[in-house]
Amino acid sequence: xxxxxxxxxxxxxxxxxxxxxxxxxxxxxxxxxxxxxxxxxxxxxxxxxxxxxxxxxxxxxxxxxxxxxxxxxxxxxxxxxxxxxxxxxxxxxxxxxxxxxxxxxxxxxxxxxxxxxxxxxxxxxxxxxxxxxxxxxxxxxxxxxxxxxxxxxxxxxxxxxx
Numbered sequence: 233x234x235x236x237x238x239x240x241x242x243x244x245x246x247x248x249x250x251x252x253x254x255x256x257x258x259x260x261x262x263x264x265x266x267x268x269x270x271x272x273x274x275x276x277x278x279x280x281x282x283x284x285x286x287x288x289x290x291x292x293x294x295x296x297x298x299x300x301x302x303x304x305x306x307x308x309x310x311x312x313x314x315x316x317x318x319x320x321x322x323x324x325x326x327x328x329x330x331x332x333x334x335x336x337x338x339x340x341x342x343x344x345x346x347x348x349x350x351x352x353x354x355x356x357x358x359x360x361x362x363x364x365x366x367x368x369x370x371x372x373x374x375x376x377x378x379x380x381x382x383x384x385x386x387x388x389x390x391x392x393x394x
Contacts, residue, residue: 332378
C-alpha cells in the first residue's frame with residue numbers, strides 16, 4: 233500500500249490528458265548559499281513542480297493531480313506525468329551529479345516508485361516508448377535520473393511482456 237502525502241503545489245497549468253511518464257531525480261535536500269531547502273520547497277522557490285516526489289523511505293509526496301499540468305519537463309508539460317525520485321541527503325548541484333552516477337535508489341523507494349508508475353501507465357494507457365528519463369527528453373541539458381538509476385530493470389518491470 234502506497235503512503236501518499238498530499239502537499240499540493242500551485243505551480244503548473246490547466247487540465248491535461250497525459251500520454252507520457254517522465255522519470256526525474258533531484259536531491260532530497262538542496263544545499264544553497266542562503267539555506268537548505270527540502271525538495272518540494274525548492275521546486276516552489278523556482279516556480280516549478282512535479283506530480284510526485286518519491287522519498288528515500290518510500291513515502292510519496294503528491295504535488296499535482298495527474299490530470300493537471302506540472303512544470304517539470306520543458307516542452308512536455310502539457311501531456312506528461314512527472315515523478316521525481318529524491319536522492320538521499322543534502323546536496324549541492326555538484327554532489328548531486330556525483331551521487332546519481334552510482335546506485336542510489338533505496339528498496340522502499342524503488343518499490344513505491346514502481347507501484348506508482350505502474351498505476352499511472354495502466355490508468356492512462358501509456359506505452360513503453362512514452363516512458364522516458366528526463367535526460368532522454370533533454371539530452372545535453374539534463375542528466376537525471378542518472379546512471380545510478382536502474383533504468384532497464386525499471387522499464388522491464390513496467391512492461392514485463394515485452
